[in-house]
Amino acid sequence: MNTSQVIQYIVSGVTLGSVYAIVALGFTTIYNVTGIINFAQGEFVMLGGMLTYWLLRSAQLPIALSFILAILMVTIIGLLLERFAVRPAQKASLISLIIITIGASTFLRGIGGELWGRDAVPLPPISGEKPIGFLSAFVLPQHLWIIGIMVVLMVSLHLFLSYTLLGKAVRACAGNRYAAGLVGINVHVTSAFAFAVSAAFGAIAGIIVAPITLTSYSVGTMLGLKGFAAAVLGGLTSVPGAVLGGIALGLLESLGGGFVSSDYKDAIAFLVLFLVLFLRPQGMLGQRETKS
């Protein structure tokens, strides 16, 4: 056990955690605006990566165009999901909403498997694969892109929520949907917007992580679950919490895998989820929720 190993673990943890953070931001956004946990969030990540691959290989489009088009397509899918699966069920019970988003997740995953097969596929990295020395560890350029993009997304979201009209509407809905509707905020539009943002974020996460981790029709399940664990860890009601939770989870997984056992690495995320739910359900930065 030496410092270069530990530093490598930390580097891995932070980059992995950044991906979890972006996924977590998607969960948080939808939850805050609509009160729903979108189980299909992981599938947005999957679709981002797979659609990009498909556009690159089958439609032979240039890389930049493929990225943008894929993000747009996933955003549209997110909007469709909101319009046709979530909005009609507004009055439904919680159990119904959970099952609906699970159904959406299963559906999208199944379609992905049928369209693109089971095999894992790579995406080209944004700027090459030459490892960069950092202290005594190595990091790939793609890792830096991931961290950077995560920061940009977080800052943009924060600025948007604080300074624009739509952003304020979103925050109003997050506070109290009914009241927001009363003062003339179009709840449907903000809801659709939340889904669009989450879908786009998910797609971006899928695209920037695929060059390193490869992507396939089934990546959505685990990433979605871990992204959710990260969101809960950070506090479902808090945007910076999502990021903090993501990084924290990434570090826990990486250090746990390194120091304790790589066999149970996956279990770490779920243990964390459990502990948080039992000991401090509002997470690190979230606020205690009252029954409404």
Next chain:
Amino acid sequence: MKRARAWQALAWLTLATLVFTAACSTAQSSSNGPLKIGAVLAISGFNSPLGAPERDTLKLLEEQINAKGGINGRKVEMVIYDTESDETKALTLAKKLIQEDKVLAIIGPTSTGESLALVDTVEKEKVPMISCAASIKIVQPVKPYVFKTPQSDSLAVDEIYAYLKKKNLTKVAILTSTGGFGATGKDALQAAASGAGIQIVAAESFGDTDTDMTTQVAKIKGSAAQALIVWGTNPGPAIVTKNAKQVGLTIPIFQSHGIANQQFLDLAGDAANGVIFPAGKLIAPDIVPNNDPQKPVLDSFAKDFKAKYNGTAPSTFAGHAYDAMMLLKQAIEKGGADRSKIRDELEKIKSFPGTGGVFNMSPTDHNGLGPGSFLMVKVVNGKWTVLND
């Protein structure tokens, strides 16, 4: 009122099922009709990259064999069912093959789990089964009616260890997947180590769906290992290979025969260069030397498969199904359309060149493959080359 209707619906449904079931009871097989051979393969579900090529092979062979008049003058009819990579389904479908379709033998299943699920049934029903799955547990301890065609992990391990010993790289680190293939590989690696003069100084693992193994690779980098052996099926080992390059791992990397496909090269990209692994000879028939007894079989199968399937080369999984069917063909030719005679004849097969190796079955060995089944291959400039030193 609601409940009554629910029960009505239920009653109708079950009655309909009964009628449907009764109507589906199939006819007997006559003694001059086609030879029915069953297969339960994972054509969909997560093992479909293995099962689909197996199905393709069986369909190809059915055509070829029938074009030449069948076996002993009778046409062959393949009855192929999709297990959806589900063990419970594999069991139900196997029973269907045995009880309804009354097949002579069963080829498959695709995976170890599915195969082990069927063992007790085929033994009880006395139906020969030739599995396309890798684990040695399928044929050890030997069961009279169970055979398998893929090479056992221990053969691959022996090849790797022999090479390592030759190069004096006796301290190794192993990085195995926690899935079935990786787990049996780990067992084989650990069991054979001391006998081969190899010392395992580090043993790490990764999940089949894990996406980042830099932690494990960094740990191995800090150990005393002189070589790394990775054991798993795509995409894990490809990710490991990329991670190794990223952290600057300089020791040579060895892989299992599980990555003997083009997909590994596609996924790992440049990082794959330098990787050494034992390969089933089917992955690159052109680099197999001409005096190899398997060469004619490899060449003709590759040619026919590509001709039928749009230029796609057959993978080693397709090869396992090929071997199973051809072994079965010989057994039927000698023993006739009788399940227990087929079983006896399978056991007697000797010096049979297949795609996986040269088969020498015996009452104590129902896999029949030995050293020489693998070719040691090194990846050079993105292509496979035979290891010559």
Next chain:
Amino acid sequence: MSTVTGRLNVRYLALAAFLVAIVVLPLLGTHYTSLMIVIGIHTMLAVGLCLLMGFTGQVSLGHAAFYGIGAFGSGILTTNLHLSPWLAMIVAAVITGLIAFLVALPIFRLEGHYLAMATLGFGMIVFIFLNQTHQLTGGPSGLRGIPSLSIASFEIDTDFRYYYLVWAFCLLVLLASRNIVQSRVGRALRSIHGSEAAAASLGVNVASFKVKIFVLSAVYASVAGSLYAHYTTFISPQPFGFLFSIRLVVMVVIGGLASIWGAIFGTLSVTFLTEFLQPFGDFDVIVFGLILIVVMIFMPEGLTFGIQELIAKRLRLARHGGQVA
């Protein structure tokens, strides 16, 4: 049609027809016997989940975990410790019940989504555990050589015999659950689903009921798992993962969240739908996803009720000549 006697006649007729069908099926001697054994086992799981979801409104997305614990419990106890299979089944059920109890206590303090996610997390942890603890469970390669069940010297080792055993258990489970549903406890359960506050105001101990039902559904699952293990005599962690938990939810949703007998219908539908869609590969997964979405939007009480309501509405309209009653 709406008279009391009319309703009773239909109900008993349907039940009788169903029982006859169940008894007669294996005598037709086809592979459907094997399929129906699996359906019987799945129905026990679905009934437990139905009690939980329909009558307490709580979701469990990790129910396959209890199924797996029961199966591996029986498997390990009979192969390693050489316990008699029946004893092993009971011990496994007790262990599962205990685990369920320990999990339920903290989980039921959570609400809605958090509860669902906690069950999901629990399911994943158990699945990972089953896969990783090689010494105990055999890891992904599983456990072989599980003995079959026998009563005295009568060995239950053919499909024919196993069928009757499984369906005997299944009918017991159904009857027991029906009694629970129609008892004082059951009415309290249904009231919880309506409103916890109202239920509490009536003196119903909400927390205690939730826990009891959770444990009961876990025990059902455990017994189902034991029966599965003794049937296949080989188990690996593969059937006990997240995807199967979802499949169970689909069965309950189709059969009707608050209908125990509907659980049979749901299980039959899901199994036969999968069989029917086999030539299309993994299409069944896509269809199930759609069913979940559509059914929960338009027929939140479940598919069977929804369709019945539709038919009933049409009949009413037709009977009254187009005028709504």
